[in-house]
Amino acid sequence: MSRNLAKLPSNDEVSVTVLVSVGQHPVTGRLRRADQDARALEMAMGLSDAEPRVIYAGPLNDSIEPALRGYLGMGVSELKVLRQSEQNDIVPALSAFLNATPSSVILCGSRAELGESSGLVPYQLADALGYTLVANVAVIEKVAASQAVVLQALPRGQRRRIEVALPAILAVDSASPVARQSAYAKATRGFINCVVSDTEEKDATNEWHYAPARKRPKRLKIIKATSARDRFKAAAAKAEGAGGQVLTSVTAEEGAAAILKVLKEEGVLKT
Amino acid sequence: MNDIKRRDPRAEWILRNRLHPEHSTYALTQATGRLSEWIGPTGVKRKNPHLVGFIGPAGVRRIDRSGAQSNQQNTVKAKVDIDARRLIQIDGPSAYIVVVPELPGGRFSAQDKDLFGLAQQLAAKQSEATAVLGVILSPLKDTELGDVGMDRVYFADESQCSEYDPETHLQQLTAIEREFNPLYWLFPEHTSMSADLGRRLSVKLKVRATSHLWQLDLDTLMATCRASGGASDLYRPVSRVIMALAECAEPVSDTRHEARVIDSSINAADVIKRIRNLGAVSVDPAKVALSEAEFILSGGKGITNWDAFHQLARSLGATEGASRVAVDDGHMPRDRQVGATGTWVTARVYLAIGISGAIQHLQGIQACDKVIAINTDPGCDMIKRADLAVILDSSELIQSMLDQLQQSQVEVQHVA
Numbered sequence: 001m002s003r004n005l006a007k008l009p010s011n012d013e014v015s016v017t018v019l020v021s022v023g024q025h026p027v028t029g030r031l032r033r034a035d036q037d038a039r040a041l042e043m044a045m046g047l048s049d050a051e052p053r054v055i056y057a058g059p060l061n062d063s064i065e066p067a068l069r070g071y072l073g074m075g076v077s078e079l080k081v082l083r084q085s086e087q088n089d090i091v092p093a094l095s096a097f098l099n100a101t102p103s104s105v106i107l108c109g110s111r112a113e114l115g116e117s118s119g120l121v122p123y124q125l126a127d128a129l130g131y132t133l134v135a136n137v138a139v140i141e142k143v144a145a146s147q148a149v150v151l152q153a154l155p156r157g158q159r160r161r162i163e164v165a166l167p168a169i170l171a172v173d174s175a176s177p178v179a180r181q182s183a184y185a186k187a188t189r190g191f192i193n194c195v196v197s198d199t200e201e202k203d204a205t206n207e208w209h210y211a212p213a214r215k216r217p218k219r220l221k222i223i224k225a226t227s228a229r230d231r232f233k234a235a236a237a238k239a240e241g242a243g244g245q246v247l248t249s250v251t252a253e254e255g256a257a258a259i260l261k262v263l264k265e266e267g268v269l270k271t
Numbered sequence: 272m273n274d275i276k277r278r279d280p281r282a283e284w285i286l287r288n289r290l291h292p293e294h295s296t297y298a299l300t301q302a303t304g305r306l307s308e309w310i311g312p313t314g315v316k317r318k319n320p321h322l323v324g325f326i327g328p329a330g331v332r333r334i335d336r337s338g339a340q341s342n343q344q345n346t347v348k349a350k351v352d353i354d355a356r357r358l359i360q361i362d363g364p365s366a367y368i369v370v371v372p373e374l375p376g377g378r379f380s381a382q383d384k385d386l387f388g389l390a391q392q393l394a395a396k397q398s399e400a401t402a403v404l405g406v407i408l409s410p411l412k413d414t415e416l417g418d419v420g421m422d423r424v425y426f427a428d429e430s431q432c433s434e435y436d437p438e439t440h441l442q443q444l445t446a447i448e449r450e451f452n453p454l455y456w457l458f459p460e461h462t463s464m465s466a467d468l469g470r471r472l473s474v475k476l477k478v479r480a481t482s483h484l485w486q487l488d489l490d491t492l493m494a495t496c497r498a499s500g501g502a503s504d505l506y507r508p509v510s511r512v513i514m515a516l517a518e519c520a521e522p523v524s525d526t527r528h529e530a531r532v533i534d535s536s537i538n539a540a541d542v543i544k545r546i547r548n549l550g551a552v553s554v555d556p557a558k559v560a561l562s563e564a565e566f567i568l569s570g571g572k573g574i575t576n577w578d579a580f581h582q583l584a585r586s587l588g589a590t591e592g593a594s595r596v597a598v599d600d601g602h603m604p605r606d607r608q609v610g611a612t613g614t615w616v617t618a619r620v621y622l623a624i625g626i627s628g629a630i631q632h633l634q635g636i637q638a639c640d641k642v643i644a645i646n647t648d649p650g651c652d653m654i655k656r657a658d659l660a661v662i663l664d665s666s667e668l669i670q671s672m673l674d675q676l677q678q679s680q681v682e683v684q685h686v687a
């Protein structure tokens with residue numbers, strides 16, 4: 001739906017780059033294409049008929065390659081790899097590469113599924129390249145030569161329209177349309193090309209260590225009571241509210257009016 | 272009347288002294304309900320339980336020790352509501368910790384309050400006097416600034432105060448950085464404005480931000496952060512810029528703070544804007560994911576007229592939900608089912624029509640603030656959960672709600 005809206009005028013030379021990473025299945029832990037990155041690629045493929053450039057920076061080995069092929073299976077023929085060793089910061093490599101071969105729209109996911117996943121990479125890249133950055137993009141409505149109009153995802157399913165000057169980095173939110181499935185034949189047919197390898201930028205993260213996520217403790221209800229009676233009452237209180245107002249033997253008009261009044265007080269009914 | 276209880280030492284002395292000629296008369300005045308407590312001959316407090324309390328509904332004398340219901344004659348208590356919380360004032364702080372709250376809808380969210388709690392805990396650990404500075408960048412409706420834990424507060428100029436304007440806001444934050452050089456910057460994570468700003472600031476300050484923090488050891492300053500998209504925990508030394516999740520610390524509850532406004536002599540340079548906010552987009556409530564929706568109209572087996580139900584959802588601007596029975600009967604699609612095996616909703620207002628409130632359904636609406644129920648059965652569990660319940664037939668009530676909505680719309684059109 002949004003895909004057709006955002007079709008580029010054919011004479012415009014807006015080049016689109018998608019940055020992808022390796023994801024992880026939340027339950028099985030199997031490596032796969034990252035969900036948000038796949039959505040970003042989906043968005044890019046809807047932007048123009050020309051194939052977007054897809055770049056991955058990071059380590060490459062036998063377990064990572066099948067995951068990356070998940071993106072090729074979506075219908076792109078080539079994936080460029082800036083090969084880095086495990087401990088390296090990927091931002092310098094990416095910014096050097098993108099500086100040399102710029103692109104007016106760069107799409108990526110908002111948060112990685114492996115490693116620190118702080119969501120800082122788009123910000124660091126935007127800073128290094130001097131690009132504008134918009135986070136949590138749900139839909140790209142329009143792309144022209146010098147600016148784009150996007151919808152940003154807000155909590156509670158709300159959206160905000162933003163006009164952004166190009167060149168820009170757009171970090172895609174999980175609220176954007178789902179990515180198409182990856183086709184196995186296309187995935188095996190596509191090319192994975194190493195364009196550069198290792199820049200010597202080590203991360204200063206040796207003091208860090210990872211562990212499987214601990215369950216967060218449930219917050220205790222703290223009772224501030226001055227007398228024993230208050231403490232007893234608070235401890236004995238049932239969790240299920242104190243029971244509200246019950247309107248029996250009212251006419252339908254009165255009942256409807258009472259409900260509409262509460263809805264207005266709560267601010268959910270605008271009229 | 273005079274509220275102050277006056278002692279009569281002579282009367283007390285006579286009451287203590289059983290050999291006093293006037294003892295019996297004084298004891299009598301006591302028995303008529305004047306004194307139920309007195310100091311006995313050995314200096315021990317004595318009580319006459321027959322004089323306190325009240326007669327309960329079963330005709331038995333009850334004594335309420337909380338003092339809430341005891342008889343007025345003898346508890347003459349000057350009752351003044353004193354705020355028991357300590358007021359904390361910091362004059363001339365030597366360091367600052369800054370919190371940039373998210374303020375959804377112009378109010379402090381629970382997460383904002385948790386962050387102020389964390390900031391106060393961090394401030395208490397510092398050796399010098401440290402003030403918590405709240406930076407208000409978007410319009411604010413709440414007024415109790417001191418209660419959430421702000422020692423100082425900075426309000427952005429009206430011209431620069433808006434819901435989303437990252438470039439201007441970043442300028443203001445860097446100006447604050449220059450002026451106050453805060454020890455820590457705290458931003459709520461997972462939200463639409465401040466988490467974004469925090470990341471922009473950390474990049475600008477060249478600080479590797481601590482993101483998705485959910486626990487902070489105040490002694491070792493080691494942070495526990497959710498990493499790998501939530502699958503693992505990262506333990507790392509905390510950095511100056513912190514983005515923290517909800518419930519990262521207890522909110523401030525037993526102190527008050529002065530929330531002194533710092534004069535905005537802070538000059539933020541103008542920026543060339545490359546991001547323009549074109550405003551909120553009206554979204555179709557029917558397309559909002561059930562788990563995200565703010566206002567849900569939910570129907571169960573008690574709905575007889577589904578067309579009217581859908582029409583009501585449209586005119587209320589509510590997202591539709593359903594009980595499992597309604598889904599199984601084919602009236603609603605599966606993705607609209609609320610409950611244990613459906614969606615756990617977070618709506619602020621949940622309007623349930625013809626739903627009995629089975630435990631599997633009630634589980635799904637635990638997080639809802641206000642529940643309104645319409646049902647013919649006054650004894651069902653949904654009524655017990657509801658803040659407002661109407662005992663009526665669903666189709667009649669839906670019809671009259673539709674009529675009233677239409678009428679108010681007509682009135683609006685007439686006025687316009």
Ligand SMILES: Cc1cc2nc3c(=O)[nH]c(=O)nc-3n(C[C@H](O)[C@H](O)[C@H](O)COP(=O)(O)OP(=O)(O)OC[C@H]3O[C@@H](n4cnc5c(N)ncnc54)[C@H](O)[C@@H]3O)c2cc1C
Nearest residue numbers: 571572573594595610611612613625626627629647648665
């Ligand atoms: C393993 C398991 C998982 C389940 N998970 C879920 C779940 O996720 N979500 C869920 O909803 N259910 C779930 N259920 C089903 C659940 O137990 C209940 O059966 C179901 O919620 C009942 O739906 P209801 O309230 O619409 O229907 P009923 O229980 O039949 O209630 C209908 C209500 O409508 C009222 N009524 C009837 N006529 C009218 C009228 N004309 N006007 C007004 N009111 C009227 C009745 O008084 C009654 O209270 C689950 C059950 C199991 C066993």
